[in-house]
Structure formats: C-alpha cells, structure tokens
Amino acid sequence: MFLHYTNSSVYLSRFYKEKLRLKRLLFIWIWICFLFSFVQKAGAERVSYPVDKHVSSADSIMEKVIFFAPLYERIIESYKAELYIKGWVNIRKKNHILRYIPSMFRPKKGVREYMMETYSDLHFTAPDIYDQKVKASVGTASEFWEMDGRLPEYFHINIYSSTLLYDKLLSPLAPNAKKYYTYRIDTVMGERHALQYKIRFMPKSKSFQLVGGYLIVSDNV
Numbered sequence: 001m002f003l004h005y006t007n008s009s010v011y012l013s014r015f016y017k018e019k020l021r022l023k024r025l026l027f028i029w030i031w032i033c034f035l036f037s038f039v040q041k042a043g044a045e046r047v048s049y050p051v052d053k054h055v056s057s058a059d060s061i062m063e064k065v066i067f068f069a070p071l072y073e074r075i076i077e078s079y080k081a082e083l084y085i086k087g088w089v090n091i092r093k094k095n096h097i098l099r100y101i102p103s104m105f106r107p108k109k110g111v112r113e114y115m116m117e118t119y120s121d122l123h124f125t126a127p128d129i130y131d132q133k134v135k136a137s138v139g140t141a142s143e144f145w146e147m148d149g150r151l152p153e154y155f156h157i158n159i160y161s162s163t164l165l166y167d168k169l170l171s172p173l174a175p176n177a178k179k180y181y182t183y184r185i186d187t188v189m190g191e192r193h194a195l196q197y198k199i200r201f202m203p204k205s206k207s208f209q210l211v212g213g214y215l216i217v218s219d220n221v
Contacts, residue, residue: 059183070162086115089113089115117139153165172215198216
C-alpha cells in the first residue's frame, strides 16, 4: 500500500512537472509571437511614414529658412509677448578696476553668488520699437538687476534679423550663417501633412559672437 502510494505520487509529480513545462513553453511561444507582431507593426509604421530625404535634411530646411528670413523680418509689423528672465551669477574673481565705473555693479563683500527673476510684458512695433513693462522682479541684489534698464535690451531682438543684440551676435539665420553654424534635426513633430522640425544649431568654433540653441520650423516654410 505504501509502495503503491509512492509510485502514484511519483507519477503525479512527473505529470504536473510535464504539464508545467508545457505551460511555460506555451507562454514563451505566445510572448515571442507578441514581440514579433509588435516589431513587425512598428516596422510597418516606420515604412508607411513617408519622409522625403531632401525635406528631412537639416541643411536643406535651413536653406529655405535663411532664404525667406529677410522677408519675414520685414513682414512682421508687431507682436506682444510675455518675457520671463531668470539669471544666476557666480563671481569667481573680482576686477578692482571696475569699481571706478559708476554704472558697474558692485558686489557685496564676501558674496559671490547672485540670483534674480523678472516678469514683464513686451510689445514690438516695426521697425525697431520695443515697449517693455516690468510687472515683477525679485533678486538678492536690486542694484545688479536694475542696471539702468540695460538688461531688457538683450531681449530686444528680431529673430529673423541677420544679427542680434545690435550687431553683437551673428544670427543662425544670417545669409552666411552656414559658414559658422552646424545644423542637426533633433525632433520631428506634428501630423504627416504638417510636420514641424526642431532643429539644433551649434557654432563650428568657439566665439563670443556665435550662439547655440534650438528653433522650430514648419514643414510648409
């Protein structure tokens, strides 16, 4: 009786093990089929998403943008914007000669880091009229952020102009910008019939007259 029970237990144990093994194989097979269908679907979506190589090239897009930039520079009569500025300054070394310049900010003794935030309304009217009203400002040193109103001047720019900050910087939309900037597509957004390209522009060399950043270009530019 004991031996019969033991053999039955062994038989049942083997049966359940075999059943469990088959379940595992079935589960693995279903999972592989799911992954295969997912990859196949993703591949089909990529293939069915037609993208013209010429249009998706960053250089070809920027050629059109640079070509039409002078037109947009003149066509915009006015605009309104909300301007938020956040700044942080870390003074590593002081230049004692600057203390003799009346308009220069004088840091406090023992304080090297300063922070500020401002919020203002900006109204632009062509060709070069900027009306900026500061709504709120806060910072660790009011003398630094006031700067005789010079700080907001750095945001009085026409993004379609060939130069920025009163001819201090070369715009990535300037006619000769491709000599000094490299363009790369970062992201493609929007619907298939109305794509938007997020393009990153980077200086080819280190210079205080070049800038880096991103711009978004519509497909129908």
